[in-house]
Amino acid sequence: MLDLSQFADDQTVAFGIGLRKDLAFHVDALRKERVLVLTTPQQSDLGLGLAEQLGAKAAGIFSKAVMHTPVEVTAEALAHLQSVKADCVLSAGGGSTIGLGKALALRSDLSQIALPTTYAGSECTPILGQTENGIKTTLKDPKLRPDTVLYDPELVATLPAAMTVTSALNAMAHAVEALYAQDRTPASDELALFGLKSFKDGLPKVVATPGDLAAREETQRGAWACGTVLGRVGMALHHKLCHTLGGSFDLPHAETHAIVLPHAVAYNATAVPDLLAPAAELFGHSNPALAFWYFAKSVNAPTALKSLGLKESDLDRAADLATKNPYWNPRDISLNGVRNLLQRAWSGEAPQP
Numbered sequence: 153m154l155d156l157s158q159f160a161d162d163q164t165v166a167f168g169i170g171l172r173k174d175l176a177f178h179v180d181a182l183r184k185e186r187v188l189v190l191t192t193p194q195q196s197d198l199g200l201g202l203a204e205q206l207g208a209k210a211a212g213i214f215s216k217a218v219m220h221t222p223v224e225v226t227a228e229a230l231a232h233l234q235s236v237k238a239d240c241v242l243s244a245g246g247g248s249t250i251g252l253g254k255a256l257a258l259r260s261d262l263s264q265i266a267l268p269t270t271y272a273g274s275e276c277t278p279i280l281g282q283t284e285n286g287i288k289t290t291l292k293d294p295k296l297r298p299d300t301v302l303y304d305p306e307l308v309a310t311l312p313a314a315m316t317v318t319s320a321l322n323a324m325a326h327a328v329e330a331l332y333a334q335d336r337t338p339a340s341d342e343l344a345l346f347g348l349k350s351f352k353d354g355l356p357k358v359v360a361t362p363g364d365l366a367a368r369e370e371t372q373r374g375a376w377a378c379g380t381v382l383g384r385v386g387m388a389l390h391h392k393l394c395h396t397l398g399g400s401f402d403l404p405h406a407e408t409h410a411i412v413l414p415h416a417v418a419y420n421a422t423a424v425p426d427l428l429a430p431a432a433e434l435f436g437h438s439n440p441a442l443a444f445w446y447f448a449k450s451v452n453a454p455t456a457l458k459s460l461g462l463k464e465s466d467l468d469r470a471a472d473l474a475t476k477n478p479y480w481n482p483r484d485i486s487l488n489g490v491r492n493l494l495q496r497a498w499s500g501e502a503p504q505p
C-alpha cells in the first residue's frame with residue numbers, strides 16, 4: 153500500500169466506511185463552528201442529512217451547485233454564506249460542488265471540508281475553473297485546496313452504474329497524462345501508477361457489485377492518487393480536447409473523458425512509448441491505447457462521441473479549437489492528426505496513432 157503521508161500536500165485525508173459520521177470531529181479539528189453545507193440540487197437530501205447530523209454546527213445549506221462553477225451561483229452562495237456567518241464549507245458532492253466550495257474559499261477566509269461523491273478528484277487540487285459570460289477560466293492557488301477530505305465509500309456507492317464508470321475513467325485520464333507530463337517526477341509517476349492500478353483492480357469489482365464497499369474504497373484511493381497528481385503536474389492533449397468539447401459543445405464532463413482517453417493515448421504513444429509502457433503493462437497489453445480501449449469496453453464505458461449528441465459537422469470546428477493555444481504535449485499537435493482522432497472518437501472506432 154502506498155504511504156499517503158509523503159503526498160499529503162497540507163491536507164488531512166482519510167478513507168473509511170461511515171467517515172461522514174465523524175464530521176463534527178473534523179470541524180472541531182479545524183477550530184470552526186459554523187458550517188455551510190454545499191450540494192447540487194440533485195443531492196440536496198444528502199445535504200439535509202449532513203446538516204441534521206452536524207446539529208448546532210450547521211449554519212445552513214446551499215444546494216444550487218452546478219457544473220463549471222458559474223460566477224452568478226458563487227455570488228449567490230457567498231451572500232448566503234455571509235448572511236449565516238459561516239466559517240467553514242462542507243462540499244458534499246462531485247467536482248461541481250467542490251468547485252463551488254473552492255470559489256467561496258477564494259473570495260472569503262474560510263476552511264473547506266470535502267466529502268467526494270464521484271471520482272473526479274477536484275478535492276485534491278489547488279485548481280478552480282469558473283465560468284463568466286460563457287467563458288471558462290482556470291486558476292491555481294494553494295488556498296483553493298480543501299483542508300480536509302473524507303473519502304466515505306458509502307457516498308460513491310450511490311453513483312449510478314454509468315457514472316461510476318465514466319467518472320473512474322475521468323480520474324484515470326489525469327494519471328495517464330501525468331505519466332508523460334513535462335514536469336513529471338518519480339513521485340508523480342508513483343502516484344499515477346498507483347491510481348491506475350487501484351481503478352484497474354477496483355473498478356471491475358464495483359461494476360459487478362456496486363455495493364462492494366471495500367472495492368469502492370479501493371477506487372476512492374485511486375481517485376485520491378489521480379486527483380493529487382492532477383494538482384501537481386501539467387495536463388496535455390487529452391485534457392485540452394475534453395475542455396474544448398465540454399466548453400464549446402456542452403458535452404458532459406466525465407463521459408467525454410471516458411470516450412477520448414484511448415484516442416489521446418494512441419496519438420501520444422508514438423512519441424513517448426517508454427513513458428506509457430508501465431501503464432500498458434499494468435493492464436496486460438503491449439499497446440497502451442488498446443490497453444485503455446479494452447479496459448473501457450470491459451466496464452461498459454461509452455465509446456462514441458456521437459452518442460453524447462455531438463454532430464459530425466462539428467468535428468472540423470472542434471479540431472480547430474482544440475489545436476488553438478494548445479497545452480504542452482509530448483507529440484506535435486497537427487490539425488489533421490487531431491481531426492482524425494476526433495473522427496474515430498466520434499464514431500466509436502478503435503484508437504489508432
Ligand code: NAD
Pocket residue numbers: 192193194195218219220221245246247248249251269270271272273274275277278279280281307308309310311312315319382405406
Ligand atoms: P458533478 O459534480 O457535476 O456531478 C454530476 C451529477 O452527478 C450531479 O447531478 C451530481 O449531483 C450527481 N452525483 C454526484 N455524485 C453522486 C452520487 N454519489 N450519487 C448520485 N448522484 C451523484 O460531476 P463530476 O464529474 O464530479 O464534476 C465535474 C466538474 O468538476 C466539472 O465542472 C469539472 O471541470 C470539474 N473538475 C474540476 C477539477 C479541478 O481540479 N478543479 C477536477 C475534476 C473535475
